[in-house]
Every structure is written in C-alpha cells, then in structure tokens.
Amino acid sequence: MTHTPDDAAGSAVEKAKPWYWQLYIQVLAAIVVGIVLGWRWPDVGTSMEPIGTTFVTAMKMLIGPIVFLTIIGGIAGVADLKKVGRTGVKALVYFQVGTIIAMTAGLVAINLFPLGDGVHADVSSLRTSGDAGQYIDKGEHQHWWEFLTNLVPDSFFGPFVEGDILQVIFLAVLLGIALKTVGKAGEPLIASVNRLTDVVFKVLSFVMKAAPLGAFGAMAFAIGKFGLSTLTSLGSLILLFYVTSILFVVVVLGAALAAYVKLSIFQLLRFFKEELLLVLGTSTAEPALPGLMRKLQFMGVDRPTVGLVVPTGYSFNLDGAAIYLSLATMYIAQATDTSLSVGQQLGLLAVMLLTSKGAAGVAGGGFIALTATLSTVGHVPAAGIMLVFGIDKFMSECRALVNFCGNAVATLFVARWENAVDLDRARQVLSGRLPEPPAAADPHEGAQGQDAERQPSTEAAADAGGEAQVSTGREDGHHRDSDGVVATVMSPRST
Numbered sequence: 012m013t014h015t016p017d018d019a020a021g022s023a024v025e026k027a028k029p030w031y032w033q034l035y036i037q038v039l040a041a042i043v044v045g046i047v048l049g050w051r052w053p054d055v056g057t058s059m060e061p062i063g064t065t066f067v068t069a070m071k072m073l074i075g076p077i078v079f080l081t082i083i084g085g086i087a088g089v090a091d092l093k094k095v096g097r098t099g100v101k102a103l104v105y106f107q108v109g110t111i112i113a114m115t116a117g118l119v120a121i122n123l124f125p126l127g128d129g130v131h132a133d134v135s136s137l138r139t140s141g142d143a144g145q146y147i148d149k150g151e152h153q154h155w156w157e158f159l160t161n162l163v164p165d166s167f168f169g170p171f172v173e174g175d176i177l178q179v180i181f182l183a184v185l186l187g188i189a190l191k192t193v194g195k196a197g198e199p200l201i202a203s204v205n206r207l208t209d210v211v212f213k214v215l216s217f218v219m220k221a222a223p224l225g226a227f228g229a230m231a232f233a234i235g236k237f238g239l240s241t242l243t244s245l246g247s248l249i250l251l252f253y254v255t256s257i258l259f260v261v262v263v264l265g266a267a268l269a270a271y272v273k274l275s276i277f278q279l280l281r282f283f284k285e286e287l288l289l290v291l292g293t294s295t296a297e298p299a300l301p302g303l304m305r306k307l308q309f310m311g312v313d314r315p316t317v318g319l320v321v322p323t324g325y326s327f328n329l330d331g332a333a334i335y336l337s338l339a340t341m342y343i344a345q346a347t348d349t350s351l352s353v354g355q356q357l358g359l360l361a362v363m364l365l366t367s368k369g370a371a372g373v374a375g376g377g378f379i380a381l382t383a384t385l386s387t388v389g390h391v392p393a394a395g396i397m398l399v400f401g402i403d404k405f406m407s408e409c410r411a412l413v414n415f416c417g418n419a420v421a422t423l424f425v426a427r428w429e430n431a432v433d434l435d436r437a438r439q440v441l442s443g444r445l446p447e448p449p450a451a452a453d454p455h456e457g458a459q460g461q462d463a464e465r466q467p468s469t470e471a472a473a474d475a476g477g478e479a480q481v482s483t484g485r486e487d488g489h490h491r492d493s494d495g496v497v498a499t500v501m502s503p504r505s506t
Contacts, residue, residue, distance in 0.1 A: 034222060038288040041227035045292070048227075049234025056235020059228040063293065066225025069218050070298040073211060075171045077301055078322040079183045080208040085318030086187030087201045094429070095188070095319065102320045102425050106328040107364070109417060112263055113330040114360050117337030120255040122356075126247050127345025130398075177326050215301050226292025233294070233404050248342060248399070252406055256334055256413045264330075264420045272427045273434060276420070278441035282306065283419060287412060294404070296411040296418075300325060303419060310440045311433030312426045320425050324418040331413030335406060336363050339381055343395035351391075 049056030086095050121127075162181045164170045170178035190197035190204075265276035280287065283306065286299035300321065307317045340359060344351050351359070381396055426432035439445045 034219070034285050037223040038226045038285070038292055041223035042230050042288065042292045045227040045230030046234050049231040049236075053235040056231040059231040059235070062228025063225055063230070063232055064228070066218075066221050066228065067293050067295060067298060069221070070225075070293075071174055073215050073218065074176065074297055074300060075174060075179050076211050077208075077215070077304075078176060079171075079179050080204055080211060081304065081314075081318040082180060082183035082322060083187040083190065083204050084201070084208055085315035086184065087190050087197070087204070092188060092191055095184075095315065098316055098319055098425065098429055098431075099323070101428050102323055102421070103327065105421055105425055105428075106324065109328060109330055109421065110333045110364060111360070113259060113333035113413075113417075114337040114363055116255055116259050116263070117334040118341060118356055118360065120251055121338045121341040121345070124247075124251055125345050126251060127342045127347075130346035131348060176322065180322055180326070212301070222289055222292075222298070225298075226289065229293045236404075248338075249405055252335060252338055253409050255338065256331060256409050259330065259334060260413060260416050264416060267424060268420050272420075272423050272432075272437075274423065274437060274441060279419060279423075280416070282310075282441050283415075286415065290411045290415050291408050294407045294411055296325065296415040299415055303415065303422075307419070307422055310423075311436035312422060313431040316426045316429060316431045317422060320422045321418055324421050325414075328418055328421050329410075329414050330417035331410035333363070334413065335410050336381055339396075339399050340391065343398055344391045346398055347392055347395050349391050 045056070045059070048059070086092070161175075162177055164175070164178040164182065167182065169175075170182060190201055260280075261276060268274050268276050268279065283299075283303070286302040286306075289302070290296050290299050304317050304321050307321070308314055337360065340363070341351070341356070343349075423432065423437075427434070436445070
C-alpha cells in the first residue's frame with residue numbers, strides 16, 4: 012500500500028495536532044460540563060435546550076439531502092443494477108433477523124427479571140396528557156401496513172420538508188435506477204449529483220464544528236429538566252435495559268462480526284468513538300449518520316453498499332428500539348397485572364415486527380410503536396405507557412447507541428455477504444495501522460485490487476466530519492478530479 016508525498020505531509024500534521032482539538036475529546040468534555048450544569052443549576056440547564064435542539068435540527072436538515080444524493084450516486088455507480096436489488100434484499104433479510112433477535116433479548120431479560128411484578132398499577136388512575144397523550148392517540152390509530160402506503164410521498168419535495176427518510180429513500184432509489192437505465196443521457200446529471208454531494212458534505216463539515224456545543228446543550232437540558240433523581244424511581248428498569256443492550260452489542264453483534272466478517276466489535280467501537288459520543292450527547296443517532304458512512308467507506312466498504320444499507324438501516328434496523336419495545340411492553344403488562352402466556356408473548360413479537368416499522372422516522376416513534384402494539388394485541392392497556400414515559404429520556408441515549416452499532420455491523424455484514432469490502436484494509440484500519448479517515452488518508456487506497464465500482468469514490472465522504480478533502484480518481488500518484496485537474500489534499504483536519 013503506497014502513500015503520496017501529500018499523504019505523508021498530511022499525516023505529520025495530523026499527528027502533531029494537540030489532543031484537545033480532537034472532536035471526541037471536545038464532545039466528551041461538553042457532555043460532562045452539561046451534566047454538571049444541569050445537576051447543580053437545573054434552571055440554567057433547562058434553558059440550554061435551544062442550543063441542543065438547534066444543532067440536532069441543523070444536522071437533520073442535511074440528512075435528507077445526504078441520503079438522497081448518496082443513494083443516487085451509489086446506484087448510478089453500480090455496473091449491474093441486479094446487484095442493487097440483491098444488496099437490498101440481503102439487507103432487509105439481515106434487518107428482520109436482527110430485529111427478531113433484539114426483541115427476543117428484551118423478552119428474555121424482562122422474563123428473567125420481572126421488574127413489573129408487584130407494581131399493581133391502577134390503569135384508571137393513569138392520566139395521559141401532554142406529548143404522551145398525543146403519542147397514545149396516534150399509536151391507537153396506527154395500522155401495521157401504513158409504513159408501506161406511506162412510502163409514496165404526496166410530492167417530490169414533501170419528504171425533504173417533512174424529514175421523512177423512508178420517502179427520501181424511495182425517491183432516491185427510483186431516480187438512481189432511472190439515471191442508470193437511460194445511459195449516456197443521465198451521465199451529466201450523475202456528475203452533477205457527485206459534485207452536489209461534495210458541496211453538501213462541505214456544509215456538513217461546517218455544522219460539525221458545533222457538535223460539542225450541541226452535545227452540551229442537549230445534556231444540560233436533559234439533566235436540568237428531569238434531574239438525576241428521576242433515575243432512582245425506575246432505576247432497575249433502566250439498568251436492565253442498559254445491561255441487556257450492552258450484552259446484545261458485545262455478544263450478539265460481536266459474535267456476528269467476529270464469526271462472519273472476522274472483525275472485532277471492540278476495535279469497531281473504538282474506531283467510531285467520536286460518533287458514539289455524539290450520539291450519547293444528542294440522544295439521537297441521526298447526527299452520526301454521515302460520519303458512519305464516511306468511516307465505513309474508509310474501511311474499504313464499497314460506496315454503493317454503504318449508500319444503500321446505512322440509510323435504509325436507520326429506518327428498518329433499529330436494534331435498540333426493538334429491545335426497548337419488547338422490554339417496555341412486558342414491563343407494562345407485569346405492572347398492570349396482565350398475564351401473558353408464552354404464546355401471547357410470541358404473538359406480541361410478531362405484531363411488534365410490523366408496528367415498529369410503521370413508526371420509523373416519526374417523532375415519538377418509540378411510543379407510537381409501543382401504543383400501536385398494545386392497541387393491536389388488546390390485552391395490555393395502552394395508557395400503561397405513562398409508567399415508562401418519565402424515564403424515556405434516560406433510555407433514549409442507549410437506544411440510539413445500539414441503533415448506531417447495529418447499523419455499523421449490518422453494513423459490514425451485508426458487505427461481506429456481497430463480497431463488497433476489503434477486509435485486509437478494514438483490519439488495518441481497526442487495528443490502528445492506518446490513520447483515521449483523516450486529513451492524510453487517501454480514501455481510494457482501500458479499493459486497491461478492486462474494481463472502480465467498489466471504491467469509496469468521493470472526497471465528500473472523506474470531508475464529512477471536517478476531514479480531508481481529496482478528489483476522485485488517481486493517476487501517477489497524484490489526486491485528480493474527474494476533469495484530470497490535479498487537486499490538493501486539505502490539512503490539518505478540522506473538528
């Protein structure tokens with residue numbers, strides 16, 4: 012594996028960068044400061060809400076265009092459209108199997124430790140007001156098949172305005188296939204898509220500079236509003252959820268990664284430390300989506316696979332939400348003295364597989380799916396979600412972290428299944444023998460010995476988190492853009 016002189020120079024600059032300029036250090040420090048502020052001065056912490064929500068909103072603003080452009084570019088860059096369909100089917104199969112295992116893990120955990128027994132909650136005394144009341148009302152009218160009918164948007168721009176990622180994916184797949192099938196007539200548009208992708212990722216690099224501030228605001232608000240004392244009321248349920256989730260990531264996802272992809276889950280978690288801390292600070296996995304896509308490409312996963320599996324997984328592969336859904340459902344049943352047989356619990360699992368998809372990408376989706384499940388089954392009162400509503404904020408971080416880990420493993424698994432990943436490069440990256448995606452690294456090196464279709468092909472992907480920008484294509488050791496103009500490698504990496 013060779014490095015250009017520019018790579019070596021950039022590497023020296025990267026190594027010389029002070030530790031306190033590392034993004035994950037700044038985000039971690041911001042989280043700690045936010046916790047302390049919210050704990051010691053709750054009123055001040057609560058007032059920090061606009062800072063956190065503004066950052067998350069800014070990230071969500073870019074998610075739609077990033078998903079749309081990445082999927083189009085990925086499909087258009089595939090030599091054979093059959094591969095797109097094959098990859099999609101394999102991804103959906105993996106998502107369903109993973110969801111079933113995650114839900115089963117939640118059911119097993121709550122049956123082994125029936126924390127709801129002895130609560131004897133009076134359903135008639137549970138008041139459903141505020142956001143919880145709205146979620147219950149929407150969930151009671153949610154049908155399992157709506158996620159299929161809602162795939163088709165009312166207008167082309169509607170999904171971008173409303174932030175409906177499933178509809179964005181639907182449009183992107185249609186347009187990507189259309190551009191590919193029209194041949195040469197679509198090539199100018201494909202080139203424009205690639206250039207526009209560069210611009211969007213550059214905007215993202217600007218927004219990412221505010222990540223520590225966003226993490227601080229979100230954490231200060233959460234602690235200030237709900238207080239650390241909230242954890243003690245249902246602390247055992249929170250603890251069970253966290254332990255179950257950790258075991259799922261380490262044992263289930265770790266085993267799948269080690270047995271089939273031959274990679275270490277612990278090395279993978281270390282590699283994504285910046286993204287994981289960002290998810291922890293903001294309580295949502297969406298801000299980390301661009302970083303996940305960028306780093307997976309840097310590891311050697313081909314661009315079409317990343318562009319198709321990751322965005323789809325953010326809607327269909329929610330392992331953390333699946334664990335929470337099964338665990339919370341059974342807790343509510345136990346707390347309201349509703350007895351469920353093993354057969355009824357398996358029936359719940361089957362219903363949850365459908366209702367969880369119906370609320371994908373919707374605000375309050377977890378509660379909507381939970382209410383839809385309870386309403387569909389009819390045995391457990393839907394008003395029971397008020398029993399867990401107060402601690403949901405402290406469980407959302409864990410859900411988002413597990414969702415993120417699940418999608419990282421899913422992409423690597425499907426890529427291995429499709430022979431669309433350079434495993435040698437992935438091992439070198441995870442072991443630290445190659446620098447992180449970074450100012451110095453050439454994202455095309457992972458494609459050596461592979462066809463052009465499997466190369467991580469845009470400088471935008473390398474620049475997403477304030478990283479280096481390099482142009483596509485290589486010739487005689489120089490980086491060149493699509494017009495053959497020699498481009499420079501930007502460094503040092505910004506945070």
